[in-house]
Amino acid sequence: MIGDLSKILGPVHRRDLYRYLNWLIAYAVLQGVAIAFLVPVLAAMMHGDMKRAGYGLLGLALMVVLVAVAHYRQAMKGFALALVVLTTLHDRLGAKLVSLPLGWFSSERVGRLSRSATGGTMLVTNVFAHLLTPVATGILTPATTAVALLYFDWRLGLTVLFAAPLIFLLHNWSSSWIARTELQVDAAGVEASNRVVEFARLQPVLRAFGRTTDGYLPLDEAIEEQRRAGGDHLSATFPRLLVAGLGIHLAFAALLAVGVTLVFAHALDNVELIALLALSARLASPLAEAAARSGQLRMAANDLRRLADIFDQEPLPESGHSMPMSDPGSVAFSEVVFGYRPGEKLINGVSFHVPAGTMTAIVGPSGSGKTTLTKLIMRFHDVDSGSVRMGGSDVRSLTTGDLMAQIAPVMQDVYLFNDTLEANIRIGSPTASQAEVREAARLAGVDDIVERLPFGWRSSVGEGGSALSGGERQRISVARALLKRASIVILDEATAALDAENERHVQNAIRTLKARSTLIVVAHQLSTIRAADQILMLEDGVVVAAGTHRQLQASDPRYCAFWQERNRAQGWRLTGEAVP
Numbered sequence: 001m002i003g004d005l006s007k008i009l010g011p012v013h014r015r016d017l018y019r020y021l022n023w024l025i026a027y028a029v030l031q032g033v034a035i036a037f038l039v040p041v042l043a044a045m046m047h048g049d050m051k052r053a054g055y056g057l058l059g060l061a062l063m064v065v066l067v068a069v070a071h072y073r074q075a076m077k078g079f080a081l082a083l084v085v086l087t088t089l090h091d092r093l094g095a096k097l098v099s100l101p102l103g104w105f106s107s108e109r110v111g112r113l114s115r116s117a118t119g120g121t122m123l124v125t126n127v128f129a130h131l132l133t134p135v136a137t138g139i140l141t142p143a144t145t146a147v148a149l150l151y152f153d154w155r156l157g158l159t160v161l162f163a164a165p166l167i168f169l170l171h172n173w174s175s176s177w178i179a180r181t182e183l184q185v186d187a188a189g190v191e192a193s194n195r196v197v198e199f200a201r202l203q204p205v206l207r208a209f210g211r212t213t214d215g216y217l218p219l220d221e222a223i224e225e226q227r228r229a230g231g232d233h234l235s236a237t238f239p240r241l242l243v244a245g246l247g248i249h250l251a252f253a254a255l256l257a258v259g260v261t262l263v264f265a266h267a268l269d270n271v272e273l274i275a276l277l278a279l280s281a282r283l284a285s286p287l288a289e290a291a292a293r294s295g296q297l298r299m300a301a302n303d304l305r306r307l308a309d310i311f312d313q314e315p316l317p318e319s320g321h322s323m324p325m326s327d328p329g330s331v332a333f334s335e336v337v338f339g340y341r342p343g344e345k346l347i348n349g350v351s352f353h354v355p356a357g358t359m360t361a362i363v364g365p366s367g368s369g370k371t372t373l374t375k376l377i378m379r380f381h382d383v384d385s386g387s388v389r390m391g392g393s394d395v396r397s398l399t400t401g402d403l404m405a406q407i408a409p410v411m412q413d414v415y416l417f418n419d420t421l422e423a424n425i426r427i428g429s430p431t432a433s434q435a436e437v438r439e440a441a442r443l444a445g446v447d448d449i450v451e452r453l454p455f456g457w458r459s460s461v462g463e464g465g466s467a468l469s470g471g472e473r474q475r476i477s478v479a480r481a482l483l484k485r486a487s488i489v490i491l492d493e494a495t496a497a498l499d500a501e502n503e504r505h506v507q508n509a510i511r512t513l514k515a516r517s518t519l520i521v522v523a524h525q526l527s528t529i530r531a532a533d534q535i536l537m538l539e540d541g542v543v544v545a546a547g548t549h550r551q552l553q554a555s556d557p558r559y560c561a562f563w564q565e566r567n568r569a570q571g572w573r574l575t576g577e578a579v580p
């Protein structure tokens with residue numbers, strides 16, 4: 001847990017964390033010594049030895065001053081560290097995130113990230129403010145007092161020292177159980193919130209199929225699982241905390257029994273016994289407090305682990321310096337093997353070459369790995385073996401800036417920022433002139449959208465582009481790519497049929513992009529496939545055919561079957577006429 005806190009605070013504040021811990025330990029130990037001073041003071045007073053009692057009180061006063069200093073120092077250092085987290089955590093998280101491979105951002109990780117980013121500062125502040133101090137003092141203060149007890153009466157001291165590991169084991173058992181059930185509660189919570197989002201997104205489909213009254217089984221199951229995990233957590237927590245607390249009271253009872261036996265055996269003065277028991281009574285409440293907080297501390301440790309896990313992620317290994325491209329605009333795969341999971345070969349020995357300024361269409365059945373190939377070009381992930389070269393250089397040897405400067409992606413699922421139409425296109429090239437933005441928009445057919453919207457160019461596209469249709473969002477994405485004038489454009493064509501207007505605009509844009517850049521299209525529309533200079537047919541992660549439409553139709557029966565099937569499907573969908 002201390003290691004995780006250190007990662008979250010960053011290397012600059014590591015020493016401050018250790019200084020804080022030193023003061024915390026000093027505070028807890030000094031407090032134990034101060035409590036132990038009560039024994040000689042009480043015993044001297046009860047024996048009427050005022051001189052000894054006076055010396056004892058002086059010592060006690062000195063200890064109290066030291067305790068106050070240590071308490072103040074640890075509290076101020078803890079406060080300063082909490083402030084560091086409040087002011088720097090989001091910046092550090094942001095800096096870390098931009099260094100991670102794009103493939104890291106899966107929807108599940110993004111869900112966790114948003115939980116960690118929003119709750120992270122409160123969590124760490126709470127650890128410093130409310131958890132570390134009571135747990136440290138709850139364990140170290142009684143431990144110090146027990147050692148002091150050995151000095152006053154070794155038999156009672158030994159009783160406490162035997163009882164202490166038992167108490168520790170009981171607490172450890174209860175808090176690790178609580179932390180384990182808390183992990184299940186967290187996993188069930190993430191699953192349930194993902195299913196709620198899915199349920200909201202699926203509303204059109206569920207309503208279309210009349211599934212609104214029966215409920216939605218995956219969501220029902222996730223909520224049931226969350227309820228069950230929450231119930232297990234509650235029912236596991238209470239009895240275990242009770243047992244752990246009982247351990248402390250049993251230890252105190254054992255101490256009392258040993259002390260009384262010693263008094264009856266005339267081996268201990270009863271005045272001393274009373275003083276020692278007064279001291280032992282002071283052990284119980286911090287231990288009980290530590291027991292109550294240790295479960296919370298374990299839960300916080302789980303949350304800290306999740307947050308620190310982000311800082312543990314390996315950044316994308318990157319070349320430190322730019323290098324000139326020997327073949328700008330080209331893309332080449334050489335014996336590429338890649339899988340999302342270790343040992344998986346989703347892409348299995350793929351080699352091809354896309355010369356600069358040409359258009360390549362990637363076709364193949366759903367799930368064959370077409371989008372994955374484009375992600376490898378953009379270095380969302382690194383290949384397991386083989387190489388992906390862009391402009392003649394291995395993508396792993398390029399800086400992220402140089403790599404991304406070459407590429408303009410137009411993906412199926414276009415996300416727009418909640419800003420104006422113009423600002424969303426300008427992202428393609430923030431320094432572009434207004435005339436260049438308008439020209440790119442015209443070529444992509446965005447000016448039609450501008451005319452339709454009430455505030456023209458100044459219209460907001462809504463959160464994620466919600467004020468626009470899917471086809472319109474893709475047109476804006478095409479305009480961005482045109483404005484960027486990147487040497488390579490990667491276009492993931494819509495799988496679904498576009499309406500005639502959107503289809504016309506996308507085809508126009510493809511013509512323009514083809515004339516300007518290298519174009520790699522995950523192609524679904526027949527007209528796109530036919531326009532390509534090279535078609536790569538992918539099946540189960542292997543390129544099974546490559547060539548132009550004419551070549552493949554003349555020589556490859558698999559391609560002919562694929563074409564006929566698509567032709568039939570698209571013919572039915574659009575016009576009822578087949579394309580030759």
Ligand SMILES: Nc1ncnc2c1ncn2[C@@H]1O[C@H](COP(=O)(O)OP(=O)(O)OP(=O)(O)O)[C@@H](O)[C@H]1O
Pocket residue numbers: 106340346364365366367368369370371372373
């Ligand atoms: N981030 C990921 N983690 C794990 N598996 C993934 C990930 N992305 C895709 N896959 C899996 O890899 C396989 C290939 O996916 P990919 O998206 O490349 O196929 P595709 O040919 O583009 O399919 P489609 O035409 O349906 O979009 C699929 O089985 C998919 O479930």
